[in-house]
Amino acid sequence: xxxxxxxxxxxxxxxxxxxxxxxxxxxxxxxxxxxxxxxxxxxxxxxxxxxxxxxxxxxxxxxxxxxxxxxxxxxxxxxxxxxxxxxxxxxxxxxxxxxxxxxxxxx
Amino acid sequence: xxxxxxxxxxxxxxxxxxxxxxxxxxxxxxxxxxxxxxxxxxxxxxxxxxxxxxxxxxxxxxxxxxxxxxxxxxxxxxxxxxxxxxxxxxxxxxxxxxxxxxxxxxxxxxxxxxxxxx
Numbered sequence: 001x002x003x004x005x006x007x008x009x010x011x012x013x014x015x016x017x018x019x020x021x022x023x024x025x026x027x028x029x030x031x032x033x034x035x036x037x038x039x040x041x042x043x044x045x046x047x048x049x050x051x052x053x054x055x056x057x058x059x060x061x062x063x064x065x066x067x068x069x070x071x072x073x074x075x076x077x078x079x080x081x082x083x084x085x086x087x088x089x090x091x092x093x094x095x096x097x098x099x100x101x102x103x104x105x106x107x
Numbered sequence: 108x109x110x111x112x113x114x115x116x117x118x119x120x121x122x123x124x125x126x127x128x129x130x131x132x133x134x135x136x137x138x139x140x141x142x143x144x145x146x147x148x149x150x151x152x153x154x155x156x157x158x159x160x161x162x163x164x165x166x167x168x169x170x171x172x173x174x175x176x177x178x179x180x181x182x183x184x185x186x187x188x189x190x191x192x193x194x195x196x197x198x199x200x201x202x203x204x205x206x207x208x209x210x211x212x213x214x215x216x217x218x219x220x221x222x223x224x225x
Contacts (some may be wrong), residue, residue: 001169006166011144029185033211034210034211036152038114038152042217043202043215043216044144044152044202044212044215045215046212046213048212049207049209049213050209050210051196051212076199087151087152087195089154089211091210092210094154094155094157094166095154095166095167095168095169096142096157097149097154098152098153098154100151100167101151101152106164
């Protein structure tokens, strides 16, 4: 199975900060990397698919980059509604696997 | 509006069985692959299974292979997960999700909680 490792596991940031979350795959997954946002008690929400494509309706302050094994999710200017847990997920091969999550908290 | 609504969760004893359902609406259900993803309390997301649009191709995580069966009834716009030989470690919220066709899931249900305990 392909292992996905996110860093950091958690971070504290202020409104307006630029936030970067990284995700590393244990082998090349080309561009088959997705990012989800999850708030407590809610289902995950798709933010980015195919490493860099913004899902319809998702604000442009979210962006994704990377290919192969190393990927990044960037929030250009953090807003109050962005405090949540973020997961990367590879869909290169089954079983699909998720990173362990990055919890973004208010500083 | 696309909607996915799970049902069928509850408390079951170890070794027991449960069948989850996921009713889809607001889209052509029969055209989409579907997935089940679970999340144990306080833990991360774990992919469980997927089924193609006509129901003839399935895939499972090793942890559930041989115990869980994914299926669908396109006439009823419903996805199923039959769970047998349940273990304590199967305790989780189970989400169904729609595959976009681009190797990602764009719509998710609200989840249904399965608790395996004596």
